[in-house]
Amino acid sequence: MIGADSRRFELEDFGKRIKSKGYQIEGYLLDKLSENNENDRIHVLGELKDLSEVLQTNSVDEIFIATAALRTKKISSIISNADYHGVRVNIVPETPMYPSKLLKTYDLEGLPIFQHRPTPLMYLQNALLKRSFDIVFSLLVLVLLSPLFLIIGLMIVLDGGFNKSIFYKPYRKGEADESFRCFKFRTMSECDNPKNGTRSTVKNDPRITRVGKILRKFDLDELPQFINVLKGDMSVVGPRPHRTNLQNDFRKVVNDYMVRHYVKPGVSGWAQVNGWRGPTQTVTQKRERIKHDLWYIENYSFWLDIKIIFLTVFSKKTRQNAF
Numbered sequence: 001m002i003g004a005d006s007r008r009f010e011l012e013d014f015g016k017r018i019k020s021k022g023y024q025i026e027g028y029l030l031d032k033l034s035e036n037n038e039n040d041r042i043h044v045l046g047e048l049k050d051l052s053e054v055l056q057t058n059s060v061d062e063i064f065i066a067t068a069a070l071r072t073k074k075i076s077s078i079i080s081n082a083d084y085h086g087v088r089v090n091i092v093p094e095t096p097m098y099p100s101k102l103l104k105t106y107d108l109e110g111l112p113i114f115q116h117r118p119t120p121l122m123y124l125q126n127a128l129l130k131r132s133f134d135i136v137f138s139l140l141v142l143v144l145l146s147p148l149f150l151i152i153g154l155m156i157v158l159d160g161g162f163n164k165s166i167f168y169k170p171y172r173k174g175e176a177d178e179s180f181r182c183f184k185f186r187t188m189s190e191c192d193n194p195k196n197g198t199r200s201t202v203k204n205d206p207r208i209t210r211v212g213k214i215l216r217k218f219d220l221d222e223l224p225q226f227i228n229v230l231k232g233d234m235s236v237v238g239p240r241p242h243r244t245n246l247q248n249d250f251r252k253v254v255n256d257y258m259v260r261h262y263v264k265p266g267v268s269g270w271a272q273v274n275g276w277r278g279p280t281q282t283v284t285q286k287r288e289r290i291k292h293d294l295w296y297i298e299n300y301s302f303w304l305d306i307k308i309i310f311l312t313v314f315s316k317k318t319r320q321n322a323f
Contacts, residue, residue: 011042011066014092017109018064026058031074051078055085061176062088064113079116084251086177086258089116102298120300121263129302130235137236138229145223152211152220156186159211167224171195172241175264180233182241183224187212196244219318225267237305238266239293240277253283254290263297270296270304273311273318 015025027045045054054060063082065075075091079100082089091103091114104118120126142149153166168191172182188207208216215221228234234241239260242250250257271277271292280286296304312318 014064014066014111015042017111020109023062026060027054029054048074048078051081052085055081055087060085060087062090064090064092066092080255083117083256083259086261088262090114091116117259117262117298119262119297121297126300126302130300130305131232133302133305134229134235138226141223141226142230148220149223152185152215152223155211156209159209160186160189170243172243172265173247173261174233174241175261177258177261179244180228180241182233183227185215185221185224187215187221219312222267229267233264235264235266237268237270237296237308238264239269239296240272241265246280250280250286250290253286256294257290260290260293260297263300268308268312268318269293270308273308273315275317277318 011028015028018025025043027043029045029048029051031048033044033047045058063078065078079089093105093112093114100116102117103114105112105114107113121130156166157164164186166186168184168186168188169181170184170192171179174180187209188205189209190207212221225234226236229236247257269292271289274292276285276289276292280289296308
């Protein structure tokens with residue numbers, strides 16, 4: 001989908017360049033519609049003010065903005081709207097240019113494009129390195145810790161009865177806002193609804209079993225998530241996956257929350273090793289968690305992942321809010 005001004009930009013020609021790179025164009029938004037629309041050969045979805053509605057009703061991955069005749073305030077509003085929906089933004093430069101430290105240029109068939117919020121994992125070599133590491137690391141964990149898995153499973157059964165599963169598999173939000181079932185060891189006598197659950201764990205929660213307290217204290221209940229890593233739902237390191245109602249709660253406070261869905265969620269993350277896990281009751285707790293998540297996405301490196309894994313195991317901050 002392209003957001004653009006019809007009077008100063010050749011939309012049809014631009015559309016051809018986009019398609020040559022494998023993009024599928026959902027449609028166009030114009031600054032203002034006129035009765036004598038000169039762009040009758042393109043699929044116009046409406047005006048820029050309709051952007052939010054279009055993003056809600058269409059499957060959109062990226063937006064291209066032609067900046068001609070668009071004021072900075074209007075471009076800023078478009079970017080803010082796209083961030084809210086977790087949609088990438090590309091800016092096609094024509095004066096005036098939207099000022100931002102988060103812009104990076106690239107070439108599209110001879111046309112200079114400015115992309116908003118470029119991330120290291122957009123590059124194939126980084127994505128392949130991260131995925132390869134995820135596969136090797138998760139396999140090692142699952143194989144080497146299989147005896148521990150067996151012991152934990154037996155403890156859960158003996159503590160809670162043979163008629164209950166040793167796993168709790170709630171739905172979580174992942175990359176590109178896709179839902180997946182997240183594997184955890186069962187730690188509660190009464191688990192929340194896997195799909196529509198809204199009850200967050202609190203300190204001294206009466207639902208936590210005796211075995212569950214031990215598992216949660218040392219984060220052992222999270223170990224089955226390496227199954228998700230092997231499947232490709234998650235990564236070893238990334239923003240922690242949230243359930244739908246928590247996602248909606250965050251979006252009311254942090255406008256660019258959905259940007260965290262640029263990457264796969266992780267078993268551990270930069271926010272967690274810096275102490276921003278657990279309760280999210282205050283605005284500060286919400287903003288700090290997302291600020292750390294977005295910093296990780298924008299500064300990913302292989303060695304940063306290794307550092308986070310090390311801190312996950314040895315840092316006291318990682319478990320200071322664990323209960």
